[in-house]
Amino acid sequence: MKKRIAIFASGSGSNAQKIMEHFKYSEEAEVSLVLSNNPDAYVLQRADNFEIPSHVFDRQEFYQTNEIVDLLKRLNIDLVVLAGFLWLIPENLLQGFPNKIINIHPSLLPKHGGKGMYGDRVHKAVLAAGDDEHGITIHFVNENFDEGEVIYQGRFRVEKGDSLELLKFNGQQLEHLHYPKVIENLIKKI
Numbered sequence: 007m008k009k010r011i012a013i014f015a016s017g018s019g020s021n022a023q024k025i026m027e028h029f030k031y032s033e034e035a036e037v038s039l040v041l042s043n044n045p046d047a048y049v050l051q052r053a054d055n056f057e058i059p060s061h062v063f064d065r066q067e068f069y070q071t072n073e074i075v076d077l078l079k080r081l082n083i084d085l086v087v088l089a090g091f092l093w094l095i096p097e098n099l100l101q102g103f104p105n106k107i108i109n110i111h112p113s114l115l116p117k118h119g120g121k122g123m124y125g126d127r128v129h130k131a132v133l134a135a136g137d138d139e140h141g142i143t144i145h146f147v148n149e150n151f152d153e154g155e156v157i158y159q160g161r162f163r164v165e166k167g168d169s170l171e172l173l174k175f176n177g178q179q180l181e182h183l184h185y186p187k188v189i190e191n192l193i194k195k196i
Contacts (some may be wrong), residue, residue, distance in 0.1 A: 009035040009084040009193045014091040015042055019049025021089040021110060021181055026056045028186035035193045038081055043068065043093055068096065075102040084196050087189060088147065092124055095147050107147040108192065110185050112177045114159055115143040119152030129173040132164065140164050140173055142180045144188050158188050 011029065013022045019040075026037050040053035040060040053060045067073050075098050078086065086099070088109040095107060111119055111128075118131045132140045141161035146154035160180040164173065 008033070009196055010038040010082055011035055011085050011087055011189065011193070012039045012041060012078055012081070012083045013037060013049075013087045013089050015040065015047060015049040015089045016044050016092045017047055017049065017090050019047065019052045019089065020178065021185055022049050023052045024182045025087065025089065025186050025189060026052065026058060028190070030056065032190075035084075035190070038083065039078075041074070043091070049090075065093075068093065072098055075099055078102065085189065085193060086147075089185070090124075094121075094151060095149075097149065100147070100149060105146055106196070108157065108189070109145055109147050109152070109154070110181055111143045111145065111152050112174075112181070113143065114139065114141045114161065115145065115152050115156065119143075121151045123152070126170060126174070129170050129177070132173060133168075133170065138164055140177065142177055142184070144185060157192070158184060160184050 013025060015022045022040060029035050029037050037058050040049060040058055042049055042062050045062045050060050061077065063074060086103050086107040113119060113128045113132065118128045139161050141159055143156055144158040145156045148154040162176045
């Protein structure tokens with residue numbers, strides 16, 4: 007039986023798209039559900055394009071009820087993947103899926119992580135710090151932002167004069183290349 011993946015995303019969903027593409031014809035796993043806290047998120051259109059069901063929720067449903075955990079359990083979800091999801095994961099979800107929730111962060115954690123560090127904010131911090139390398143981190147999720155056990159890090163050099171756009175582009179290339187493969191490797195161990 008195929009393993010089942012749920013993706014949480016808050017925005018455009020380019021990583022979610024790459025994951026959906028990667029598993030579209032997989033014998034081992036499928037993306038079974040896309041969830042978002044943003045009813046206008048483009049990731050919902052991407053899910054629809056792949057004929058993958060989606061669910062939009064609000065803060066109350068996410069933090070004050072067990073509805074999300076119950077939904078994931080009903081669908082026999084094996085792995086929860088955060089792909090540009092900006093809310094802290096609540097305790098009931100962490101307990102319901104121990105060591106089965108992963109996230110991707112656009113820096114080499116522990117550098118430039120934590121609450122409020124996402125998207126361009128991370129790349130601007132790298133430039134401001136004068137870092138000579140940058141990259142991505144894929145990690146397990148725990149009760150704190152960006153502090154879970156690291157699964158994979160991908161790196162690239164930062165040269166003097168590199169722009170915000172170049173850092174963003176290079177990081178996204180690494181994300182799109184490695185996130186689906188890391189998910190596939192994890193799925194094989196479940």
